[in-house]
Amino acid sequence: MAPHALIGKQAPEISLLDQNGEKVTIQPGSTGTPLAIFFYPASGHSACTKEACGFRDALKTEVFQRSSISIVGISGDAVSKQKEFVDQNGLPYPILSDARHAARKAYHVKKGHMGFTEGRVTYFIDSRGIVKDVTNSISNFKEHIEFVRKRLETEGKGKAKAEPQDSEETTPASSFSDSDMEENST
Structure with missing residues (x-):
């Protein structure tokens, strides 16, 4: 399989509504x-709940705390569903509503299970905003957490901030703003 199109590029900026109906960029x-963005099929489903x-x-855990990593979850569920999901599970990070699939498109997230479900994809983005790696496993949700842990150990050795590499050239990826976010708030 070919490498993901965003690896080595600046991660797209995204603006969506969070679980409280507030616009988050x-x-x-x-x-x-560092930042981990995980796209998952649906809030409340068993594997999605276990992943979140x-x-x-x-x-x-120590490696996550040392790195000061930010975590963001994204699914196509409405804001009200995201709020319920966050409240029921005590999630301390934003869960964003991507009902129009704008973020999925910006991040090239494909469908899972032969097109029958939304894909489960996690992006590891370094401290400069560069997509360093991607994992895509619809059925093995535990792989996504382990993937981020290993990347933290490899990339930053758990440091709070990594220094930019002057020799590393980056190509910006497109950004987007879901201008019809009001539809996501139901």
Whole structure:
């Protein structure tokens, strides 16, 4: 399989509504800390809940805390569903509503299970906003948490901030703003 189109490029900026109906703009690289964005099929489904709770629990571990990584979850569910999902599971990070699939398009997230479900894809983005790696496993949700943990150990050795490499050239990816976000708030 060919490498993902975004690897080595600046991660797209995304603007979506969060679980509280507030517009959130994610600007990879703007905080100087790594970022993991995980796209999942649907809030409340068993594997999706386990994945989201896995990231919640991982944030309490030493390697995640040392890195100051930010976690963002994204699905096509409405804001009200995202709110219920966050509240029921005590998620400490934003869960964004991508009902129009604008973020999925910007990040080239394909369907899973032969096109029958939304894909489960996690992006590891370094402290400068560069997509370093991607994992795509619809059925093995645990792989996504382990993928991020391993990338943190490999990339930053758990440091709070990585220094930019002057010799590394980056190509910006497109950004987007879901201008019809009001539709996501139901």
